[in-house]
Amino acid sequence: KHFSIAIIPGDGIGPEVVNEGLKVLKVLEEVHSDVRFVYDFYDWNCEYYLKHGRMMPTNGLNLLEDYDTILFGAVGAPTVPDHVSVWELILPIRRHFQQYVNLRPVKLLKGLESPLRYKSHDDLDFVVIRENTEGEYSNIGGRLHEGTPYETAIQNNVFTRYGSERILKYAYSVAESRPKKRLTVATKSNAINHTMPFWDEIVKEIGNEHPQIDVQLYHIDALAAYFISKPESFDVVAGSNLFGDILTDLGAAIVGGLGLAPSGNINPERKYPSMFEPIHGSAPDIAGKGIANPIAQIWSISLMMDHLRLPELGKLVLSAIEEVLFDGTVRTPDLGGTANTMEMGDAIVSKIREM
């Protein structure tokens, strides 16, 4: 079987960690002789922007359309305002391809210690389902009375029934597929009194079709605190675009840091390609030093394999990451070690070959 992958390394540490991802794709072909990955590279990033005045060509989205999947590094550089680079590259891809599910596991891997004193591996194993196409990231808004003391900026949160239903149905269905049958949903309907009560209503409506699911709505402030005090109570956590964003960085922090955390931007209908990327950004402060942790990128490839219906390969990649971390000899600086990005990637590749 052939799978086509569009590779977008992006900025900063993006290309460095994507390189390690490519090594993993190659070794997967070795161990699974039926599978071939065919890929093309797209150099769309802030450098491209400085040359062409845009983050991707006008037909960029068309170019991506026919791939089976997309592997993304990270976007953003000090030379281009963040909202430009993000709104012209990563967010249009998520939206155009209806990647409305952002799937982000929060799992403490073997060999790692949580920064939370009393929490162990059993306590830290859940998944966050984040809405990925609307909500607080609306792009709708503007300014009035610019340059005067009365200047005002307004931005809309836009929650549609269409968008909220599809992500919440997905979240319930993931909860159904797991033994605990528990769904925790982020809200802030006490203070954000138009969009969030609407969201809560839809949570309850869809809940009526899932009487077996134990569903709980928590305000985002309290929920963030519960990530610290009772992460063991979570199984599936669902949130809007912004709330899911915040919760998943927090989730990464409680299981060892942003260097590890992967994500899948998924179009569940498989009408369009899904995209896999680390949660972390382009980290300009450590770019070029070769010390970035490639695990988030490599774990994203594990999620990609699951999505491509190659679950044995997904499992293999994740197990290899865990084994290497458990050995403990090869670790990047963010995990307290001295290995560089390539050494970390090579160790995982060797482990896959051995397994």
Next chain:
Amino acid sequence: KHFSIAIIPGDGIGPEVVNEGLKVLKVLEEVHSDVRFVYDFYDWNCEYYLKHGRMMPTNGLNLLEDYDTILFGAVGAPTVPDHVSVWELILPIRRHFQQYVNLRPVKLLKGLESPLRYKSHDDLDFVVIRENTEGEYSNIGGRLHEGTPYETAIQNNVFTRYGSERILKYAYSVAESRPKKRLTVATKSNAINHTMPFWDEIVKEIGNEHPQIDVQLYHIDALAAYFISKPESFDVVAGSNLFGDILTDLGAAIVGGLGLAPSGNINPERKYPSMFEPIHGSAPDIAGKGIANPIAQIWSISLMMDHLRLPELGKLVLSAIEEVLFDGTVRTPDLGGTANTMEMGDAIVSKIREM
């Protein structure tokens, strides 16, 4: 000196913890014979709403106007939708009285352990300055196509130059008053691309007037993660209404929980009364059991004393709380003990008397 205080116990555990606060006010009069607190009670809560169809009388805000300060418990009960109780009581008070600063210390008290494995008392001592009158809590929005598949809810984030400047100026001035001279500001200008870039601009503009301050803008997702990984790097943290809300519950979690965390809703110009309240809510699940931790409420009284320009009393109250926690014999269940609300309050009162 006489100080007039409006007392609003509110719902759930609100009245229980406010009672302990009143004991503390009384003992402060004993130890400081020049000071007298005169107070009136207002029974505005969800019960009041069920009787009168509103959370407070139409002239409620006028009634509060002439007090020196307001002591608030907590609002919210299962019988009234949260957005009603909140938008008719606590939020109108914050807005009408221009309490645009929500001041929330994040400090690990002596005798307590942080849930963060490697963080000690020196690592956990900063203050969050939250915008408290506008932003994401706009109350502006509505719904379209109700009851159809095309239903859409919209809510505006409204950031004014007026509102953003005054809170950020305040934050810079607090940073100026502290030895570290460091200000960390929450943003999300990469994705929320109208209001947040405006906020960032104002951060930088005011920064130009404070060249001594080391200012850092972090996206809220990364900042939430840094609360776990490097809380020791913070001195003053500023955020919008929503971001400050999330960060302060998270802040409470890393220093021992919501039972401890106090807040001041402050009108710095002292044109209107300021209001002091715990960060926690009305906690219907434990209401009536007498087991709520009154420390957040009592610490709020410490902040109230600071605001009333009685810093020796503010310090006394906080020291007494710390001493009792350090003794360790009297602790409420949230801190692993078996003391009830009154015993915890009494222990602090006795300590104040001894000191």
